Amino acid sequence: MSAKDATHKTAKNKMQAHRSHKRWRTLLTPLMAIVTALILGAIVIAVTDISVYEAFQQGVGAGLLRVVEVVATAYGAFFSGAFGNPARMVRGLSIWITTGDGRAWVQSLYPITETLRYATPLIFAGLAVALGFRGGLFNIGAEGQYFIAGLTTVFVGYALTGVPWFIHAPLALLAGILGGALWGVIPGYLKAKTGAHEVINTIMLNYIAFRFAEFMLDVGGPMARGDGRPVSPFVQPSARLAQFFPSNPDIRFNIGFILALLAAVFVYWLLFKTTVGYEIRTVGQNPRAAKYAGMSVARTIVLTMALSGGLAGLAASTDILGVIGFMPNAFSSGYGFDAIALALLGNSHPFGVVLASLLFGALQAGARNMQAIARVPLDLTDILQGLIIIFIAAPAIIRALYRLRPAEGGEEVVMTRGWGQM
Amino acid sequence: MPPVLELKGITKRFPGVLANDHIDLTLEEGKVLALLGENGAGKSTLMNILYGLYKPDEGEIFVRGKKADIHGPGDAIALGIGMVHQHFMLVPVLTVTENVMLGMESIKHKLFLDREVAARRIHAISEQYGLDVDPYALVGDLPVGIQQRVEIIKLLYRQADILILDEPTAVLTPQEVRGLFQVIRSLLAKGKSIIFISHKLKEVLEISDNIVVLRGGRVAGTALPQESNERSLASLMVGREVILTVAKEKAQPKEPVLEVENLTVKGEGAHIAVRDVSFSVRAGEIVGVAGVQGNGQTELVESLTGLRPPQSGVVRILGKDVTHASPRVITEAGTAHVPEDRQRDGLVLSYPIADNLILNTYYLPPIAKGMLMQEAVIQQHAERLVAEYDVRTPSVMTSAGSLSGGNQQKVIVARELSRPGKLVVAAQPTRGLDVGSIEYIHSQLIRKRDEGAGVLVVSAELDEILSLADRIIVMFEGRIMDIVPIEKATREDLGLLMAGVHPDEHSADGAAIKEAA
Numbered sequence: 001m002s003a004k005d006a007t008h009k010t011a012k013n014k015m016q017a018h019r020s021h022k023r024w025r026t027l028l029t030p031l032m033a034i035v036t037a038l039i040l041g042a043i044v045i046a047v048t049d050i051s052v053y054e055a056f057q058q059g060v061g062a063g064l065l066r067v068v069e070v071v072a073t074a075y076g077a078f079f080s081g082a083f084g085n086p087a088r089m090v091r092g093l094s095i096w097i098t099t100g101d102g103r104a105w106v107q108s109l110y111p112i113t114e115t116l117r118y119a120t121p122l123i124f125a126g127l128a129v130a131l132g133f134r135g136g137l138f139n140i141g142a143e144g145q146y147f148i149a150g151l152t153t154v155f156v157g158y159a160l161t162g163v164p165w166f167i168h169a170p171l172a173l174l175a176g177i178l179g180g181a182l183w184g185v186i187p188g189y190l191k192a193k194t195g196a197h198e199v200i201n202t203i204m205l206n207y208i209a210f211r212f213a214e215f216m217l218d219v220g221g222p223m224a225r226g227d228g229r230p231v232s233p234f235v236q237p238s239a240r241l242a243q244f245f246p247s248n249p250d251i252r253f254n255i256g257f258i259l260a261l262l263a264a265v266f267v268y269w270l271l272f273k274t275t276v277g278y279e280i281r282t283v284g285q286n287p288r289a290a291k292y293a294g295m296s297v298a299r300t301i302v303l304t305m306a307l308s309g310g311l312a313g314l315a316a317s318t319d320i321l322g323v324i325g326f327m328p329n330a331f332s333s334g335y336g337f338d339a340i341a342l343a344l345l346g347n348s349h350p351f352g353v354v355l356a357s358l359l360f361g362a363l364q365a366g367a368r369n370m371q372a373i374a375r376v377p378l379d380l381t382d383i384l385q386g387l388i389i390i391f392i393a394a395p396a397i398i399r400a401l402y403r404l405r406p407a408e409g410g411e412e413v414v415m416t417r418g419w420g421q422m
Numbered sequence: 423m424p425p426v427l428e429l430k431g432i433t434k435r436f437p438g439v440l441a442n443d444h445i446d447l448t449l450e451e452g453k454v455l456a457l458l459g460e461n462g463a464g465k466s467t468l469m470n471i472l473y474g475l476y477k478p479d480e481g482e483i484f485v486r487g488k489k490a491d492i493h494g495p496g497d498a499i500a501l502g503i504g505m506v507h508q509h510f511m512l513v514p515v516l517t518v519t520e521n522v523m524l525g526m527e528s529i530k531h532k533l534f535l536d537r538e539v540a541a542r543r544i545h546a547i548s549e550q551y552g553l554d555v556d557p558y559a560l561v562g563d564l565p566v567g568i569q570q571r572v573e574i575i576k577l578l579y580r581q582a583d584i585l586i587l588d589e590p591t592a593v594l595t596p597q598e599v600r601g602l603f604q605v606i607r608s609l610l611a612k613g614k615s616i617i618f619i620s621h622k623l624k625e626v627l628e629i630s631d632n633i634v635v636l637r638g639g640r641v642a643g644t645a646l647p648q649e650s651n652e653r654s655l656a657s658l659m660v661g662r663e664v665i666l667t668v669a670k671e672k673a674q675p676k677e678p679v680l681e682v683e684n685l686t687v688k689g690e691g692a693h694i695a696v697r698d699v700s701f702s703v704r705a706g707e708i709v710g711v712a713g714v715q716g717n718g719q720t721e722l723v724e725s726l727t728g729l730r731p732p733q734s735g736v737v738r739i740l741g742k743d744v745t746h747a748s749p750r751v752i753t754e755a756g757t758a759h760v761p762e763d764r765q766r767d768g769l770v771l772s773y774p775i776a777d778n779l780i781l782n783t784y785y786l787p788p789i790a791k792g793m794l795m796q797e798a799v800i801q802q803h804a805e806r807l808v809a810e811y812d813v814r815t816p817s818v819m820t821s822a823g824s825l826s827g828g829n830q831q832k833v834i835v836a837r838e839l840s841r842p843g844k845l846v847v848a849a850q851p852t853r854g855l856d857v858g859s860i861e862y863i864h865s866q867l868i869r870k871r872d873e874g875a876g877v878l879v880v881s882a883e884l885d886e887i888l889s890l891a892d893r894i895i896v897m898f899e900g901r902i903m904d905i906v907p908i909e910k911a912t913r914e915d916l917g918l919l920m921a922g923v924h925p926d927e928h929s930a931d932g933a934a935i936k937e938a939a
């Protein structure tokens with residue numbers, strides 16, 4: 001190694017050490033926000049359970065005991081619904097080893113695979129919004145981009161026949177990217193050329209996308225299956241994404257999750273390692289300085305919206321090609337709106353978005369089990385998600401609760417600037 | 423009689439910084455105490471402690487001889503301490519009265535604001551101190567100098583008698599500064615006491631009774647204005663001898679690097695900001711553009727650097743027509759641009775210094791290979807420039823926003839002047855900076871000239887133009903009034919040109935008036 005390489009290396013190490021310290025500081029607040037939300041959630045579970053009140057009538061001790069029981073049952077069910085039951089996993093594994101029958105083992109993995117499956121479209125949609133934030137754009141249109149991408153993906157998925165899977169599936173994915181990107185470029189172009197605010201235009205394009213999908217899929221519509229239901233035809237088997245456990249039809253965990261992780265790595269690389277990302281971030285932070293530096297602000301805005309829309313589109317593509325197999329009309333995913341929360345929770349960092357999506361995926365999967373076993377309504381998920389977001393958006397609450405010092409250089413929540421600033 | 427205000431041993435530590443180190447000050451009734459210091463010397467921290475925004479780690483505050491515990495602005499106001507911040511705390515869409523009564527509204531019928539009562543009081547205060555403010559004017563419509571008076575009225579309305587003025591002249595024109603000084607004198611005559619924070623030596627010498635100089639969080643010295651001069655104060659402030667006049671050789675101008683012919687530029691809205699302007703800048707000379715702010719200088723610079731397309735005319739850099747070229751083309755032609763508003767145009771405040779130093783070269787090798795940014799190269803490039811241009815920062819990964827104004831400007835100057843180039847366009851290069859930074863930036867501009875670049879300096883400070891420029895362009899209402907070589911330039915003539923009057927005409931007029939009399 002030459003001396004020059006050595007100095008390169010120390011310089012790089014110093015830079016990385018600094019960044020990893022900063023990363024730890026930025027993780028602390030979200031972590032404490034989640035803990036706090038779970039504690040408040042426990043209170044909600046306890047006070048909404050009739051048996052707790054009955055127990056308190058017998059005495060404070062019995063009441064408190066009942067509170068612990070209720071909360072433990074609910075969160076226990078929640079945990080096993082999100083991550084699986086460790087005892088069943090061990091049992092399944094030992095059966096597999098002793099008898100060679102892996103079915104019980106695979107079945108015990110169902111909860112964790114559900115968490116990952118729920119997380120997949122959330123990662124794509126969260127990345128879409130986070131990338132927009134980095135570029136100074138508030139893409140509220142991920143939901144509409146998801147719908148258009150759903151239509152383009154499903155069309156290529158069912159209409160194209162007689163092509164091998166290694167061509168068909170990528171083509172269908174690409175169709176989704178392009179559909180989403182198109183729906184992102186429209187407000188991007190309007191913003192770049194006329195200054196029209198993307199918040200308004202993406203919301204309006206959402207409605208157009210919803211109604212357009214309705215028109216295409218409704219009974220008698222151009223893309224309706226023709227069996228009297230407002231859904232698209234099934235996509236060809238060659239367009240389906242590979243399943244990890246094809247032997248067990250319950251488990252819908254597929255390669256889409258890996259694609260989502262790759263997308264996060266790609267977004268990270270693009271934003272922080274390339275000149276394109278430097279342009280996106282500079283335009284996002286200070287468009288006047290970007291213009292001064294000779295960047296094309298208009299081109300960068302259009303590109304950012306195209307990338308953002310494309311990512312939102314992949315949420316639809318992987319859902320349709322990996323899980324559902326067709327596109328229903330009443331398809332309100334809500335991913336596009338969860339995505340805003342995810343980008344905020346992940347501080348608009350691609351890896352932060354992945355972690356946030358895994359958390360939301362676990363909340364979704366766990367809550368279903370909690371409802372089934374502990375009879376705690378599914379809506380508790382919404383309460384927990386809401387609380388987490390409030391604590392992230394108002395970090396002062398968490399800092400005051402746990403006596404944390406503010407991060408050096410002040411709080412840095414990456415979001416767009418205010419209205420109409422250009 | 424005890425002093426109105428006394429600070430004893432005030433100490434404030436921030437992580438890694440000792441912002442105030444055992445500071446003692448005494449303010450006597452009816453006097454002006456000037457607090458002088460470079461950016462980052464600890465003036466603002468000290469005043470924020472006094473105003474209750476920070477809690478001191480050590481030390482005591484006495485108000486009129488009594489120990490005071492100040493836990494927030496409310497306590498400070500109750501003790502009669504008021505502060506006019508450098509950036510005004512006014513609501514532009516409200517009237518003067520509404521702004522002043524904000525927080526202590528007069529009420530009638532328990533529910534409704536009583537604007538008349540408040541307006542009468544404001545009118546009375548305005549009369550008493552000669553402030554001349556209309557209580558019913560919308561604050562957003564008022565010039566900056568009057569807005570500042572509204573801030574002062576806010577304090578007087580709350581019966582403050584210790585007034586802290588934080589850099590009050592930074593935003594004022596010379597005429598407005600004179601007006602402010604009159605207001606200060608009438609406040610003193612009514613028994614008010616004032617702490618005047620500034621880094622402008624001339625003003626401090628003119629207005630203050632006592633001067634405390636802060637440096638690096640400590641009291642570097644105290645002085646009386648009648649026993650001091652600019653030079654002695656500057657060296658106290660900076661901690662070494664300061665050269666207030668710039669030493670430079672006579673210019674050796676060569677071929678033109680910038681040629682401007684009949685340039686006309688539109689400003690915001692429809693008005694013509696630059697009218698039919700022609701001039702050139704030659705290699706090896708500094709051309710200064712003098713003029714009162716808002717006479718087309720901003721638009722001129724923007725159109726020369728590609729940020730604002732001109733209506734008509736021609737701009738050539740090194741003989742190449744760049745009239746409608748983009749900023750990138752102009753930069754690549756060898757132009758360095760130090761923008762007028764460093765925070766708005768010149769920096770991305772949230773970026774580390776390292777990323778700001780590559781703002782307009784980020785796509786070029788060796789900073790980028792293809793589309794890949796080279797982190798190690800960026801880091802080394804930053805460390806080299808930070809050392810070479812004396813940027814005071816803990817690390818090149820520190821965000822630009824956390825630097826002082828002087829160091830922010832040094833980052834921009836480092837980025838722009840380190841590139842090879844034949845033309846430097848510097849707009850207000852030292853606005854709001856302390857003496858040490860001004861001296862440094864001037865020396866860098868002269869170095870660039872001596873290396874053979876043409877330099878265009880736009881400044882509202884006549885002193886800066888006079889000490890830097892080899893030729894002076896005076897602009898008035900978008901036109902060039904005259905181009906004066908430095909040998910023939912006098913402060914009086916330039917002042918008249920800046921006001922739109924030709925000195926010859928003026929003296930002719932004067933003669934005519936005399937004859938008529």
